[in-house]
Amino acid sequence: MIKRIFDLCLSCFAALFLLIPFLLIWLLVKVTSTGPALYWSDRVGRHNVIFKMPKFRSMRVDTPAVATHLLNNPQQFLTPIGSFLRKSSLDELPQLLSIIRGDMSFVGPRPALFNQDDLIALRTKYGVDALMPGLTGWAQINGRDELPIPDKVNLDVAYMQHQSFWFDLKIIVLTFVKVLRRDGVQH
Template sequence: MNGKLQNANVEQISNFSWYRDVCKRFFDFVFSLIGILVLAVPMLIIAIVIKIDSPKEQILFRQKRVGKNNHEFTIYKFRSMRQDAPHEMATKNFENPEAYITPVGKFLRKTSLDELPQLFNVFKGEMSIVGPRPLIPNERKVLELRDEYGANKILPGITGLAQVHGRDEITDENKAAYDGEYALNMSMLLDITILFKTVFDVMQSRGIHEGKNKQ
């Protein structure tokens, strides 16, 4: 994509959009609230199982991530690794992630159940149900690519276009391009399509790889 086209796209993404700025936030608020209420018991069970598995460690994993307009926020997940795992590094960059993933965590990550607490991030307005996955601040290369495509102009999501087009199997450049494509073409139909594809991919455990040795 040439520079002029990129700049035009970024400017278009920055403009007011009824769906992105009004409708999508309303749907995110409603769906996250419903999700929290409906999944309260399953989340409580997961929390209890995590505590039984490792009584001295925390139930939730908290980490700084980059959100809309590059503002940082704290993301919530169910803890799936030991607390001595490298904290400021993406799991995909671990040399041996299996050394840190707990037995319960392996199941949570395979089923993506570790992501459920992010419904609270959505409820608070820090994330959306659908959007680019929020990155760790030191993932500068991908953040810069997202800036070029305008993907950092929108709220990050629990799932996104890049996640249903390969997730861990595609390059950082392709992820940023998909994120930019989503930011530019965001719509209710696209969001619904991504959600259905996400459910299918999770059921098939598609695109999930841990660490450098699995790339």
Template sequence: MYKNFLKRGIDFLLSLLGIIILSPVFLILCIAIKLDSKGPIIFQQKRVGKDKTHFNIYKFRTMRTDTPKEMPTHLLENPDYFITRVGKFLRKTSLDELPQLFNILKGNMAVIGPRPALWNQYDLIEERDKYQANDIRPGLTGLAQISGRDELEIDLKAKLDGKYTANITPLMDLKCFFGTIIAVFKHDGVIEGGTGTLNNKGDD
């Protein structure tokens, strides 16, 4: 009941409410991004959605327009060179993820779920297949995000995504939601230009 019906309804209402309440924040960040560097305010990137369909994820742009496309930040040779001044603040506070409220409203994403992989992160997609974690809507945050985020190896991240997929309940979603708030304030598990191991590609 919750997984198949209530969860989507709650996601829709939460994202709509979030967009309305945070509209002044959206406006301030849009102005800051535009004043800080040339380029669009919103960054779009092809990601893997439910049942391995593709969709464009929305983020506030945090990098220069000459940044190599379709490449996770930590694989760049010198990521700090490409990240803008406002972008550093947005990434540190995870405010760059706010436009994904529109992805949730549209139904591309959920509030809680596995973070959407890049379309070419074949190793992560393949690992998630083992746990049916590609069969549900990806999320703004999830169990892997409160368990290490960029520090996790691909296989462990996929296992955590599978654990969530097998246990989609209100209690689990609340755990991930409040765990994310704590992780953001503590700045846990975020590594620019690198990850916990060479096998980890990260997801952003």
């Protein structure tokens, strides 16, 4: 309950504080590419329930709905500002809405795509599916896109076993450092 109250307060504050950058990014996406500014991705939430997670659209509208690392040439699908949005993690800002709605938390395992069967199966096997997915997580700050799936799940399990308010705060602070350095971003 404390985690939910913290998530709700922080996400509402962040949404108000980031309203102008949010509107500017929305406008930039609309001006530089065709299609909607937001992309609603089917993601796996707590207990493997599918939910719609918003992101600023960094890929063209005809991009296949698979994890970026599975595309032959992900660069060909990026919008003119897509690379910048991904490297700066600004494409993730709309996920504050998912936190407010209660589909996500600030900290937890990153929500898998609906078709990442190997990741979903491993998380379910080790009980990680019982956690609320997060905007950031222990695996995010320990490798992000560079980690093989078994390593991600091991880090998710470690988070599950050691989760606390202070551990969450540590992960949030380390996430800001990683985002500023653009560590672990491949596309």
